[in-house]
Amino acid sequence: DGGITQSPKYLFRKEGQNVTLSCEQNLNHDAMYWYRQDPGQGLRLIYYSQIVNDFQKGDIAEGYSVSREKKESFPLTVTSAQKNPTAFYLCASSTLGPNEKLFFGSGTQLSVL
Amino acid sequence: AQSVAQPEDQVNVAEGNPLTVKCTYSVSGNPYLFWYVQYPNRGLQFLLKYITGDNLVKGSYGFEAEFNKSQTSFHLKKPSALVSDSALYFCAVRPSLNAGNNRKLIWGLGTSLAVNP
Numbered sequence: 381d382g383g384i385t386q387s388p389k390y391l392f393r394k395e396g397q398n399v400t401l402s403c404e405q406n407l408n409h410d411a412m413y414w415y416r417q418d419p420g421q422g423l424r425l426i427y428y429s430q431i432v433n434d435f436q437k438g439d440i441a442e443g444y445s446v447s448r449e450k451k452e453s454f455p456l457t458v459t460s461a462q463k464n465p466t467a468f469y470l471c472a473s474s475t476l477g478p479n480e481k482l483f484f485g486s487g488t489q490l491s492v493l
Numbered sequence: 494a495q496s497v498a499q500p501e502d503q504v505n506v507a508e509g510n511p512l513t514v515k516c517t518y519s520v521s522g523n524p525y526l527f528w529y530v531q532y533p534n535r536g537l538q539f540l541l542k543y544i545t546g547d548n549l550v551k552g553s554y555g556f557e558a559e560f561n562k563s564q565t566s567f568h569l570k571k572p573s574a575l576v577s578d579s580a581l582y583f584c585a586v587r588p589s590l591n592a593g594n595n596r597k598l599i600w601g602l603g604t605s606l607a608v609n610p
Contacts, residue, residue, distance in 0.1 A: 384536075420502075422583065422602040423537075470536055481527065482598075484536030 383407065386471050386485035392493050393458065393465060401456045401488045403471035409483070410476050412454035416440060417468040417487075426469075429454055430476060458490060466492050495520040497586050499601035506574045507609050514569040514604045516584030523589045526567040528558055531581040531603075540582075543567060554578070574608045581605050 384405045393399045405412065414426040425438030429448040443462025448454055454473075458465045468489050472482040497518045506512045518524060525544055529537040541552025548560045558569045569582060584601040 386536075420602060422600045425598075472536075481539040481542060482529070482537070484529075484538070486536050487534070489534075 384471055384473055384483055384485035386469075386488050388488060389486070391488055391490045393490060394493050396460045398457055398459050399465075399490065401458070401469055401471075401490070403454045403456065403485060404452055405454075405471075405473045405483070406452060407473055407483060408451070409473035410451070411474045411480075412448065413472045413474075413482070414438075414444070414446065414454070414456045415470040415472065417470055423470065426456065465490055495586075495588065495599055497584055497599050497601040499582075499584055499604045501604050502602075503605045503607065505607045505609065508576050509573050512571050512574040512578070512606065512608070514582050514584075514606060516567045516569065516601055518565050518567065518584075518586045518599075520586055520588045520599065525587045525589060526558075526560060527585040527587075527598075528552065528556070528567075528569050529583045529585060530554075531583065533580075537583060540569070576608050576610050579606055579608045 387402045411430045413428040415423040417423055424440050426444050427435055427438050427446040429435035432448055432451050435446050435448050445457045468487050470487050471485040474480040474482050500515055527542045528540040530540050531537045540556050541550050543550045543560045551557045556571050560567050581603045583603045585598045587598050
């Protein structure tokens with residue numbers, strides 16, 4: 381069954397703690413993305429990657445880090461430098477091309493304890 | 494600045510009635526236009542897209558959208574709404590100059606659609 385899997389579904393972070401959100405895809409897509417969704421603010425791009433071992437900052441990368449060691453995997457770490465991490469995090473993937481659409485995971489809700 | 498506007502935060506319609514969710518945009522060149530739907534606590538799902546050609550685009554679940562270049566609009570429509578259509582709808586636009594790069598997608602803030610039985 382092809383798709384994108386995000387885990388965990390819910391995550392709680394203590395002050396000063398780094399947490400990592402998992403994103404795995406079996407669609408053989410080259411490009412992967414992390415978005416942050418806050419109520420009433422739509423989607424904001426955190427990081428994206430178009431090829432293994434390469435990634436680029438999006439619009440709100442501060443306080444976040446990523447890696448792309450495998451084509452299938454694009455984990456996001458929310459560091460302690462991110463002072464307002466409570467949000468719904470969405471991972472997406474797509475092929476590379478002019479008209480490609482995004483495929484999204486089911487999201488991870490991150491909350492601060 | 495390039496932008497996408499969804500002027501209505503919420504749209505309420507009765508089941509069986511037609512629905513319209515509005516989207517207007519301000520981008521350079523000829524844009525690629527997309528609609529996505531998000532059900533509660535889920536990721537987004539692709540509904541339809543306009544690249545070129547016929548201004549009326551048909552998509553998933555009976556939805557369609559009409560591209561109007563002069564009004565720079567891409568309104569989402571459905572002839573007969575279902576309660577199960579209740580969800581959050583996002584319009585997204587990518588300037589054609591950025592073809593092949595989803596990093597340049599510009600998102601609207603979303604419109605919450607409530608279909609009442």
